[in-house]
Amino acid sequence: MGEVIVVTSGKGGVGKTTTSANIGTGLAAEGHKVVLVDTDIGLRNLDVVMGLENRIVYDLVDVTSGNCRLKQALIKDKRFSNLFLLPAAQTKDKTAVSPEQMKILAKELKEEFDYAIIDCPAGIEQGFRNAIAGADRAVVVCTPEVSAVRDADRIIGLLEASELRNPKLIINRLRPAMVKRGDMMDISDILDILAIELIGVVPEDESIVVSTNRGEPAVMDQGSKAGEAYRRITRRIKGEDVPLMNLEVPSGIMDRLKRLVGIR
């Protein structure tokens, strides 16, 4: 029986889709059978990031409303035969699917796959409720900005209220140089407020933009710093104990951070 992991954030554009694509691809590269589910109905992106846009025939709404079978809608990845995408519908809206339908779908996916990664839309409305409905675990993505932290905090509260306890945190688009100058929130500022377990810090990295446009997740690019961060995150998702990447953050902060996240 597999696991359903929802990737969420509250605030838009902080890297949910990027994270979903990279974690999913990372887990597939480690040999797991994985499905990526895009629940951002009306604003689908995951297919583009995965480079699978031109292969879509059926979508999530076709599956939940019984227009086709699950197998018909799943798109096999270009690189990994054990990685699949269930794309969102582009021409409908969030109300085309209900949380109950998502629960049923999640059950079905867990029987087939080791991991189902759910890419959640921004916001706290129905799209969010759909995305978390069938999830066993949650990953919260947040950038080092006050507004993103505020929204992540709200989301964590809502996840807790929906019995999704102990969500994990990924901080995305960190710029170590800016943090050093005191121009960006540092990791401990964020953890101080959110107080949940940090499973990764992804630096701001041009290779993300390049890989997104190419439809090849950075996690497969050995030369990419963000890719390296996602490889480590992938292993932590699997439960491995991996040290945080050195992002040239001053050592004092890293020590405090390690204490905070419970690494030695």
Added chain:
Amino acid sequence: MTRTEHVALKGTREGLVLYLDPAADFRLLMNELDNLLKNSEQFLQGANVRCYAGKKEFSEDEQENLTAILRENHLELAGWLSTEEVYVPGKTQSYANEERDARLWEEGMSEGRCLFMERTLRSGKSVQFEGHVIVQGDVNPGAEIIATGNIVVLGSLRGVAHAGAMGNRKASVSAYHLAPTQLRIADLVTRAPDDETDGRGPEIARIKDDQLTVEAAGMNGWRGKAR
């Protein structure tokens, strides 16, 4: 206490009491009441209210009208108080409570209903309570607490806190790390100072000489005031 010319709403130890001027015209009373409630804090929502109008008796229609206005503002009419049950200035009966409160206050104490929250209040969470609120956790930015009494936060208070929300100027807000987005006591409002607030230790905010002041908790607390 929140009031208009002929209507007053007061938080007491036993709950909310609505005073209606027995001499005033009913329509005027209801107008004032409606305005009063519309402009008052929403923490009242869901609370029970008991009414007092001296010896005046309201007709069934009038009672229904009153209930409806309270309902509209999410309040429940829980009954009527007689002159014996309510504190009226000049009557000796309830002096016991007032006297007791004053005596406790002199000794740096106060008592009342309490809400304990063994959790952190995250962004978007709002807690409204008739009484004191004690949070055994943090109050994050984007969260708010509104209490008729005092507010105590064992962790960091970074959200909005309103103590003495029914007008009690003796109320206080204290926290291990006091850095609220906004702090209100009774009718006074202040923002967090813009300077770094880390590592100052526990602090307490209260009204002194019509000013909202913040000082280290425990050191310049009650006794400091007497000096």
